[in-house]
Amino acid sequence: MRNFTFKRQLLFVMFMLLGCLSIQAADDDLITKQITIRLDEAGTLSGKIGSSKMYKITNLKIIGEINGTDLRMIREMAGSDYRGDATKGQLSVLDLSEVKVVKGGDYYCCYTKYGRYSFEYTSDDEIGDFAFKDCRSLTSLNLPSGITSIGEDAFYECSGLTNLVLPSGVTSIGHSAFFDCSGLTSLTLPSGITSINYSTFSCCSGLTNLVLPSSVTSIGNNAFSSCHGLTSITLPSSVTSIGDYAFSGCYGLTSITLPSGVTSIGKYAFSDCSSLASIYVYAEKMPKMGSYVFQYCDAKNCTVYIPKGTYDDYWLSEFGYFENIVEFDATGIDKVTTSTNAKELSRYSVNGQRLSAPAKGLNIVKYSDGSVKKVVVQ
Numbered sequence: 001m002r003n004f005t006f007k008r009q010l011l012f013v014m015f016m017l018l019g020c021l022s023i024q025a026a027d028d029d030l031i032t033k034q035i036t037i038r039l040d041e042a043g044t045l046s047g048k049i050g051s052s053k054m055y056k057i058t059n060l061k062i063i064g065e066i067n068g069t070d071l072r073m074i075r076e077m078a079g080s081d082y083r084g085d086a087t088k089g090q091l092s093v094l095d096l097s098e099v100k101v102v103k104g105g106d107y108y109c110c111y112t113k114y115g116r117y118s119f120e121y122t123s124d125d126e127i128g129d130f131a132f133k134d135c136r137s138l139t140s141l142n143l144p145s146g147i148t149s150i151g152e153d154a155f156y157e158c159s160g161l162t163n164l165v166l167p168s169g170v171t172s173i174g175h176s177a178f179f180d181c182s183g184l185t186s187l188t189l190p191s192g193i194t195s196i197n198y199s200t201f202s203c204c205s206g207l208t209n210l211v212l213p214s215s216v217t218s219i220g221n222n223a224f225s226s227c228h229g230l231t232s233i234t235l236p237s238s239v240t241s242i243g244d245y246a247f248s249g250c251y252g253l254t255s256i257t258l259p260s261g262v263t264s265i266g267k268y269a270f271s272d273c274s275s276l277a278s279i280y281v282y283a284e285k286m287p288k289m290g291s292y293v294f295q296y297c298d299a300k301n302c303t304v305y306i307p308k309g310t311y312d313d314y315w316l317s318e319f320g321y322f323e324n325i326v327e328f329d330a331t332g333i334d335k336v337t338t339s340t341n342a343k344e345l346s347r348y349s350v351n352g353q354r355l356s357a358p359a360k361g362l363n364i365v366k367y368s369d370g371s372v373k374k375v376v377v378q
Contacts, residue, residue, distance in 0.1 A: 031053065031056045031057045034059040034060070034093070034095075035057050036061040037060070037062050038063045039062065039063065039070070042064075042069075042102050042104060042105060043069040043070060043104065045069070046070075046073050049073075054073070054076065055076075055077065055087065055088040055090060057090070058092045058093065059091075060077070061095040062096055062098075063098045063099065064098075064099065065099070066100075066101060067104040068105035070105065071105075071108040071122060071131065072108040074091070074094070075132065075135055076089055077089040078091040078094065078137050080133070082107070082109045083109070084111060084134045091135075091138065092138060093140045094138060094140070094142070095141075096142055096143055096144050098144075099144045100125070100144060100146055101124065101125055101127070102124055103123050107120055108122065108131070111129075111133065113129070125149075126147060126149050126150075126151065127143065127147055127149070128154070129152045129153055129154065130151070130153050130154065131154045131155075132155050133153050133154070134157055135155075136158060137160060138158055138160055139160050139161060139162050139183070140162065140164075141161065141163070141165075143164075143166065145167045146167070147169065147170060148170060148172075149171065150170060150174060150177050152177065153174070153176045153177065154178075155181055156176055156177075156178075156180065157179065157181075158181050158183075159180060159181065159183055162183040162184060162206075164181075166187070166189065167190065171192035171194075172193070173189075173193065173200055174197060176197075177197070178200060178204055179199055179201075179203060180202070180203040180204070181201075182204060182205045182206050184204050185208050185209065185229070186207070186208065186210070187210055189211065189216070190213065191214070191215055192213075193215060194218075195216065195218045195219075196212075196220055196223045198221040198223060198243065199220075199221070199223065199225070200223050201223060201224050202227075204227050204229075205226065205227065205228045206229050207224075208229040208231065212235065213236065214237065215238060216236055216238055217239060217241070218243070219241070219242045219246050221243035221244040221245055224250060225246070225247065225248045225250070226248070226249040226250070227250050227252075228250065228252050229252055230250050230252055230253050231252050232255040233247075234257040235256075235258060235262070237259040237260065238261065239262060241262070241263065242258075242262065242265045242269050244290060245266070245267070245269065246266060246269045247270050248271045249271070249272045250272075250273050251273060251275055252275055253275060254276060254278070254360070255280075255361070256273075256276065257279075257376065258279070258283065260330070264288040264289070265287050265288070265318075266290045266293075267292060267293065268290070268292050268295060269293050270293055270294050270297060271294065271295040272296040272297070273294070273296075274298060275298070276297050277301065277303070277361075278305065278360065279302065279305065281305065281306045281319070281330075282330045284330070286310070286313045286317055289317055291318075292318075293318040294322070299321055299323055302324070303322070303324040304324065304325045305328050305361075306328070308329055309327070310327070342367040342371060343367065343368045344366070344367055345368055347363050347366075348363070348364045348365075349361070349363065349364070358377045360377050362376055362377075363376075
């Protein structure tokens with residue numbers, strides 16, 4: 001009996017080893033070196049890559065023009081066919097920096113849009129709607145340098161994407177373009193972007209660093225909702241409106257700076273931002289506010305800093321949800337120092353308490369040349 005049990009165990013171990021070897025063989029079969037393909041004519045990618053290789057390439061660079069026919073194949077190589085069904089594609093790194101997207105070719109995908117099926121085709125210098133939707137094997141993507149717009153749901157649920165470079169010429173990004181790109185940790189938006197559409201970055205839970213250009217004037221509904229990784233955000237001075245649920249569920253957010261030009265904040269805009277410890281508001285005129293803007297935030301432990309002389313207005317508003325509201329001089333610097341030799345003499349909080357070291361929030365710093373400077377410490 002003991003001998004029989006030993007044989008069973010031996011057979012089990014052998015099967016496990018064979019399974020591991022087969023998996024290793026499959027992994028070894030992947031083409032991991034970068035494959036560079038030059039296209040002399042759009043629509044000819046399938047003639048450059050055989051069917052036996054297309055699902056094994058993990059690193060691809062394309063040079064030349066591509067159209068819908070090529071994009072359809074690229075999608076398959078990156079794990080998603082034209083219907084959004086999973087393929088065996090393993091494409092992880094894709095470099096399209098020397099590609100020009102042109103109109104023409106077959107449709108590259110077919111998704112439900114506004115209640116009906118939509119067949120998507122390429123247009124000149126655009127990353128169209130749903131272009132890379134569900135391409136979960138992609139981890140790194142360099143987009144064509146000449147593109148000017150990114151369509152709706154373009155990278156929807158590309159959860160494996162960790163590195164993405166947006167070209168400087170991009171001026172518009174469609175709604176939900178990066179929805180649930182949970183692998184993205186940082187992103188810099190080009191200076192031509194003027195608005196963040198609704199749900200553009202919603203559920204990008206890995207996003208910890210985001211640079212918004214000074215051209216942005218509006219942040220749409222749900223634009224950054226459930227971005228759990230964000231810890232602080234300073235909105236550029238150009239921003240005037242913040243939409244409904246814009247930062248709702250960003251429970252990692254500890255600090256917000258709202259510029260003086262903000263005139264409206266939508267309902268539930270910062271709801272469930274439970275880690276908020278400080279809010280700096282520079283608008284001397286109370287913004288128009290929706291309901292429950294700060295619902296489920298920490299009313300006791302978050303401090304709101306508002307311009308001098310505005311306490312009553314802010315206390316009566318949605319900001320009155322918080323127990324600690326402190327007025328400060330929002331004009332900035334009392335005396336500008338140009339000396340490079342000035343040394344820090346002392347540091348205070350906005351309520352006059354002496355600080356032994358830089359503290360998160362607004363610090364008032366006195367220098368040896370007599371200047372006083374207000375410094376925001378993130």
